[in-house]
Amino acid sequence: MTSVNDLLDLLVLEKIKETEFNGISKTVGSPNVFGGQVLAQAINAACRTITNGRVLHSMHSYFLEAGNLDLPITYNVNIVRDGGSFSVRRVTAHQKETTIFILSASFHKSETGYNHQMKINEDVKQPEELLSWSDMYNQFGDFLPKHVKSFLEIDRPVEFKPTEFVNPLDRKDLPPYSDVWFKVKGDVSELDLATKQQILTYISDYNILVSALNPHASVAHWGNTQTASLDHSMWYFRDFVLDDWLLFSMESPNASNARGFARGNIYTREGILVASVAQEGLMRPKN
Template sequence: MADGGTGQAGDAAMRVSAGEILAIEPAGGDRFIGGAGGVNHIGTVFGGRLVAQALLSAVRTVAAMPPTSLHGYFLAPAQVSLPIEYRVARLRDSRRFAHRQVTAVQEGRAVFTLLCQFHAPEDGFVHQAAEMPDVPPPEEVATLQQFVRDNGDRLDFAAIRNFSGALPIEMRAIAPEAYFYERPREPMRDFWFRLPGAAAIDDPREQACLLAYASDYWLAGVSATPHGFPTNSSSLLISSLDHGLWFHRPVRCDEWLLHHTHSPAAADGLGFAQGRIFDREGRLVASTTQECLLRQLPPEA
């Protein structure tokens, strides 16, 4: 997904519950059908939904093991009016590992492909070299919608359009003025997020799928922050091309998580973003990567 959605798309996404995100039905063999739902900024299927449902389809073919990593490519826009078929290929199964490839198909056309790995936990070395940024707790940070509503007289129209309404996840941005008003020299931004509806989900592997859904939100746009307003507008197009996610420990998505994102590089029309997701205790629970199309649009006539 790109960096934001229209108010209409955001409202539709907000109505998607955790149960709906995880709603796939078996279709014979290693095939599953998922509803399209979850609209993004241009009216197609939100990328995080493709990632989450493809991963869940793989989970349904693996006994017990939790997912440890995934990498997906967005091949073509998925239409919200059509069901999505997830075709799972069992690449390898061993005592400790399983590998799956999932292809999401609409009307015979591949729109998304995912490779993922599962691993049975075992005793081993433990360390964490990544430090959680020193940021205010979520209770002391305004929601993104509230910030936009309170500062509408100072904001670009695209910010008001994309962020004043409901969003797919509950999100509280740290120092939002840094990228709404300024062009920060360092392409970095942090935000708290959670999916309150995940409280009803007990299965840790389904929680991992919900994290996959949420991890796609507001990641790619960090690569635009030094150059222009970091959301889709009449002068800037951001569109995700791939998505990578590594799970370091079990997580609950109904609890607050901090996504620390930055962009090491952008060139040749592409932006590259990396992220680290921490829980409130400062434990690194996941790492993310994403490449996006980062295109400056010509002025409207």
């Protein structure tokens, strides 16, 4: 995938019945289905059953089994409730007879109320100052470990620019933080809010566990640690545009029992808080 059109071809599901949809998968460099893809496809399925104009404001999900890239995924939507202000949907994802994922999503009618948000870090480096993943691959690919090089060489519909370039050959522990700018490739000017939220959900599963792995970087890396998303929650606060860089600012309060917990905020370049994310992931040292 090289642009937003390729990504939308992946995320917009085939409708089978009013509450049943089918999706396909594309690799992001992992042997299993990318968690962000399943998250976004499930949100697409849930949104397709909303007929009252309500807007997604939160979702909570669990990854139950690793998805097989070669098999289609069927999403079944349960219409839990359409109340006076909120609508709730529950989505179950299957491959053959196996349930691989469950998600609950809540949609809210437009209302006015109080307003505040946490501020963006005003000292963060701007994207124009930074190298993208593509830049890193082009400039340093011959010197990178095989697992890092193979990950960076994958074509993606999103460009990522970490605020700090960490040399994978320099084994030292790092603070439990990570800031990454990202921008979608292609024309996104005509996308509605629901579609933008699905794209943001897809992107939210990238990078977040980096902050949990950072404090152990002297001994742990992606090549010797088994990682997988276990659960994923997201809260959507405000409308936004995708045609400029967004900042995903992440931190990890805890790692224990072969699991790492991370949370993050997504801001526009102007410092408007768009969404918050929380995830616990498997971080199991390989023997």
